[in-house]
Amino acid sequence: MVEIPKLDENKSKTEIVNFIKDKIDDSGVDGIVIGLSGGIDSSISAYLSCEAIGEEKVLGIILPSSTTPTEDTIHGKEIAIKLGIDFIEINIDNILNEYLKVLKTDSKEAIGNLKARIRMNILYYYSNLNNYIVMGTGNKSEILIGYFTKYGDGACDAEPIGHIYKTQLRKLAKNWEIPDEIINKPPRAGLWDNQTDEEEIGMPYELLDRILYMLIDENMNKNEIAKILEISIKEIERIDEKIKNNAHKSKIPDSI
Template sequence: MHKEPKTIPHINEEKAAEKISNFIKDKLNESRTQGLVVGLSGGLDSTTTAYLCAKAIGKDKIMGLVLPSETTSDEDVQDALTVAEELGIKHKVVHVDEFIEPFKELLAQSNGEYDTKLANANLKARIRMMILYYHANAMKRLVVGTGNRTELLVGYFTKYGDGGVDILPIGALYKTDVRQLASYLNVPKSIIEKAPTAGLWAGQTDEDELGIKYELLDKLLHLMVDKKLEDHVVAEELEIPLDEVLRIKKMIKSAEHKLKPAPLVEIR
C-alpha cells in the first residue's frame, strides 16, 4: 500500500518570493493606490509579509503600524520596531487600549450574563483593523493582510478584524512554509523561532488556543484539503486519533463563512 509522505512538500523559496513580490506589485498597480499599510506585530507572519512588501515595492511606499495593547509583550513591540528600522520603512506606534476604553461601559452592561472573553479579543482585532484602514484611506494605500493558509483554513482570525484586508500575500502558504520563506528572506532567527501569539490576552499563544502544534496541523491540512484523503486515512498516516482529525475538520467547516462574502437573497 502506497503511503503518503508525512511532511508537506517544500516550496521553492526563490520562486515563491518572486511570485509573491509580483503579486504585490500587480495588486498595487491595479488599485491605482500609492502604497501599502501593514500591521507589525513582531511575529513571524507580519515580519515576513513586511519583508516581502519591501522586496516588491521598496521601503518608501510602505507604512508599518505597531498596534500594542496592555496584553502585548515588550519583546513583541521591540521586535516590530526593529523590523521597521531594519527595512527602513516609515512606522508609528498606536496604542489601542485608549480606543477600547469607550466600549467598557457598554460591555459592563452584560453584568456577567455573557462570556465576553472572545468578544473582547475580537473587539481589539477590529479596532486594529480600523486604525490600519484609517491610515490607508488617508494615505491612499492598500491594507496588507498577514494571515497564512493554516489560519485561514481553520478560521483562526477575526472576521472584519485581522481578516479585514485588501490583499493576503502569504495567504497560500502554510505556517511551516512561512518559516521556510522567512529563513530565505533573512528574517531574524529570534522571530522565526518565537512562539506565535495574537496578543489578544495575557499569556495567549496560538498553538495552545488551537490545541495542536502548527507542524502537525499543517501536515493534517495538507492531507485533508490538498490531497483530499479520507478522515481515517489522514489519522492513520499521521498516527493520531481520528477524533483529532474530525475536530480540525469541524473547525474548517465552521470557518467557511469567514472566507466568503456575506450571503444575500437572489430575487431575480
C-alpha cells in the same frame, strides 16, 4: 510518508512580489499599510511588500495593548527599522476602554476580537489617509481553520502569504531576512494574557499543517490520515469541523 512540499524561496518570492505589484497597479494606490505584530507573518508580509514596491511606500503600524508581550512590540519596531520603513506606534488601550465603558463585558474572547477590529479600523484610517491599501498577514493554516477575527485581522485588501502554510513560512523566512528570534518564538496574537496560537488551536502547527495538507490538498481519507499521523480520528474530525464551521469568515456575505 506524506510530507508538505518544500517551497523554493526564490520562486515563491518572485510570485508574491509580482502579486503585490499587480495588486498595487490594479488598485491605483500609492502604497501599502501593514500592521506589525512582531510575529513571523507580518514581518514576512512587510519584507515582501518592500521588495515589491520599495520601503518608502510601505507604512508599518504597531498597535500594542496591555496584553501584548513587550518583546512583540520591540520586534515590530526592529523589523520596521531593519526594512527601512516608516512606522507609527499607537497603544489601543484607551480606545478599547472607551468601548468597554459602554459594552460592559468580561468575555476575553469578545474583548480579544474587539481588539482585532479596533486595530483594523486604525489600519484602514491610515490607508484612507495616504491612498494606500491594507496588506494582510494571514497564512494558509490560519485561513483554512478560520483562526482569525472576521472584520479584524481577517480584513485586508490582499493576502500575499495566504497560500502558504505556517511551517512552510518558517523555512522560507530564514532566507528572507527575518531575524531568528522572530522565527523561533511562539506564535501569538496577544489578545489576552499568556495567549498562544497553538494552545488555542489545540496542537502545534507542525501537526496541524500535516492534517490540513492531507485533508485539503491531497483529499485523503480521515482514517488514513489518523493512521499515518498516529493520532485519534477525533482530532482529524475536530480540525475538519473548524474548516467547515469557519468557512463563512472567508466568504463575501450572501445576498438574495
